[in-house]
Amino acid sequence: MSACTDNDLPAWSLTREAICAVPLPSAWPEPLSRRWAWGDSRGEGVRVAVIDSGIDESHPRLGGAVRRAVNVGRAADGRLAVTEDDAGDVSGHGTACAGIIHSVAPACELTSVRVLGAGLTGEGDALLAGLRWAVQERHDIVNLSLSTTKARFLGALHELADAAYFGSCALVASAHNMPVDSYPWRFSSLLSVASHSGTDPLEYFYNPQPPVEFHARGLDVEVAWAGGSVIRASGNSFAAPHVAGIAALVLARHPGLTPFQLKSVLHLAASNVATSDPGR
Amino acid sequence: MSAELRSAVAAGVLAAARGRAPLLQSIVDVACATFGAQAASIMRYDADRDELVFETVSGAGSGALVGSRLPAGAGIAGWVLAAHEPLVVEDVDRDPRFAVDVAHRSGYVPKGIMASPLLLQERAVGVISVLDRPQRSRFSLIELELLGLFAGQAAIALDLLQCGRLAELALDGSAGELTALASVAAALERLQGARRASAGRLLAALDELVSDDPGTDG
Numbered sequence: 031m032s033a034c035t036d037n038d039l040p041a042w043s044l045t046r047e048a049i050c051a052v053p054l055p056s057a058w059p060e061p062l063s064r065r066w067a068w069g070d071s072r073g074e075g076v077r078v079a080v081i082d083s084g085i086d087e088s089h090p091r092l093g094g095a096v097r098r099a100v101n102v103g104r105a106a107d108g109r110l111a112v113t114e115d116d117a118g119d120v121s122g123h124g125t126a127c128a129g130i131i132h133s134v135a136p137a138c139e140l141t142s143v144r145v146l147g148a149g150l151t152g153e154g155d156a157l158l159a160g161l162r163w164a165v166q167e168r169h170d171i172v173n174l175s176l177s178t179t180k181a182r183f184l185g186a187l188h189e190l191a192d193a194a195y196f197g198s199c200a201l202v203a204s205a206h207n208m209p210v211d212s213y214p215w216r217f218s219s220l221l222s223v224a225s226h227s228g229t230d231p232l233e234y235f236y237n238p239q240p241p242v243e244f245h246a247r248g249l250d251v252e253v254a255w256a257g258g259s260v261i262r263a264s265g266n267s268f269a270a271p272h273v274a275g276i277a278a279l280v281l282a283r284h285p286g287l288t289p290f291q292l293k294s295v296l297h298l299a300a301s302n303v304a305t306s307d308p309g310r
Numbered sequence: 311m312s313a314e315l316r317s318a319v320a321a322g323v324l325a326a327a328r329g330r331a332p333l334l335q336s337i338v339d340v341a342c343a344t345f346g347a348q349a350a351s352i353m354r355y356d357a358d359r360d361e362l363v364f365e366t367v368s369g370a371g372s373g374a375l376v377g378s379r380l381p382a383g384a385g386i387a388g389w390v391l392a393a394h395e396p397l398v399v400e401d402v403d404r405d406p407r408f409a410v411d412v413a414h415r416s417g418y419v420p421k422g423i424m425a426s427p428l429l430l431q432e433r434a435v436g437v438i439s440v441l442d443r444p445q446r447s448r449f450s451l452i453e454l455e456l457l458g459l460f461a462g463q464a465a466i467a468l469d470l471l472q473c474g475r476l477a478e479l480a481l482d483g484s485a486g487e488l489t490a491l492a493s494v495a496a497a498l499e500r501l502q503g504a505r506r507a508s509a510g511r512l513l514a515a516l517d518e519l520v521s522d523d524p525g526t527d528g
Binding site for chain 2: 176
């Protein structure tokens with residue numbers, strides 16, 4: 031018997047003291063500025079799915095950006111089914127993630143995919159079904175601030191992550207806050223995100239030591255919450271929606287970028303990557 | 311099971327059980343003191359009823375909470391349990407639904423909650439919560455790591471507690487599979503020579519089979 035921890039795995043996060051510049055392996059032929067990457071983009075036309083506890087659509091900080099809400103639940107025959115959802119947010123967390131994405135990319139369109147609720151606790155297959163639906167519905171970006179520790183979902187999740195990658199659907203997932211093995215954030219096809227301790231929502235860092243590839247704001251973030259409230263919250267689960275929002279800005283400015291190309295742009299525009307950038 | 315073996319097992323189970331609940335209590339007491347918090351608690355996930363049960367509480371609201379239950383599919387603890395991720399929220403009393411629900415249950419409405427899942431291999435067996443740490447500073451990444459360490463310790467202690475309860479049930483004869491296992495152990499004691507060796511190999515194979523099972527719940 032042992033706790034689900036592995037001493038070889040760090041609890042992913044980045045302190046200010048640990049931030050360092052990451053040189054490019056060779057001189058880049060053209061500088062890439064943030065002005066080029068997203069400029070004055072507001073995320074227009076980009077569709078972002080939030081797989082979480084639901085979204086309080088009427089929250090004033092969401093500005094009517096939620097266009098659709100679905101729920102993964104058990105049908106009468108016991109199978110998981112995706113149906114339209116009017117339950118709002120069962121915890122507040124999904125609203126927080128949606129609010130962060132909206133604050134960064136106010137013109138993007140949000141979809142709530144609720145995979146939490148009564149009878150769904152511990153069911154990694156609800157997460158899988160919600161993710162499959164979001165990919166099949168051809169969302170440009172999927173924010174996934176949760177994970178499963180169950181290895182039996184590894185194969186199916188991997189297959190789905192590949193399908194998203196090749197289908198131009200960028201999956202943005204939060205790395206685990208605890209030193210445990212969990213999925214799907216550590217897959218190479220995803221954009222995996224952990225927290226840094228800064229306060230700028232557009233400041234993010236490339237991590238040259240994967241599996242976590244980016245660090246974004248995740249501590250003491252003022253977030254929308256259930257019941258129309260606003261609270262402060264911390265955790266890697268709030269870092270992922272910052273990168274999802276920035277990714278929406280980039281995709282609105284450069285429609286048609288594949289996840290591979292999007293990740294390359296995010297790498298070169300990261301706050302600690304040394305491209306010549308007077309517009310940063 | 312022979313009377314002698316039953317007595318020996320009962321003595322072992324009861325002696326261990328006496329130490330388990332204080333161990334769990336000690337963990338929340340230390341967590342409370344380390345974070346300078348107003349209260350801390352450990353909840354166990356009851357998969358059969360899809361509920362979280364308060365197992366132990368330290369500090370404010372402790373009297374009324376132990377044994378009380380809440381739905382596992384909702385709320386902050388529910389998210390932590392299902393998402394397998396820790397979460398830290400401040401000013402959560404601004405959520406009117408949360409404030410009414412918690413005040414009704416314990417009479418104490420926290421402003422801040424740090425919560426982490428209790429993970430054992432692939433299962434989330436419960437949630438540890440620390441309420442109202444001092445607001446003297448911004449929340450830090452170090453505190454989040456510390457919470458994770460407490461969660462690892464609490465997960466092991468909670469699992470020990472549950473194992474003890476199941477053993478007690480087996481001794482009461484009310485848990486069929488475990489009672490059968492105890493009977494097999496007693497029969498093995500009586501076997502001699504080649505038959506005992508064969509039974510030992512069979513048990514070793516069974517042990518290997520069930521130890522490889524990654525589990526299905528939590």
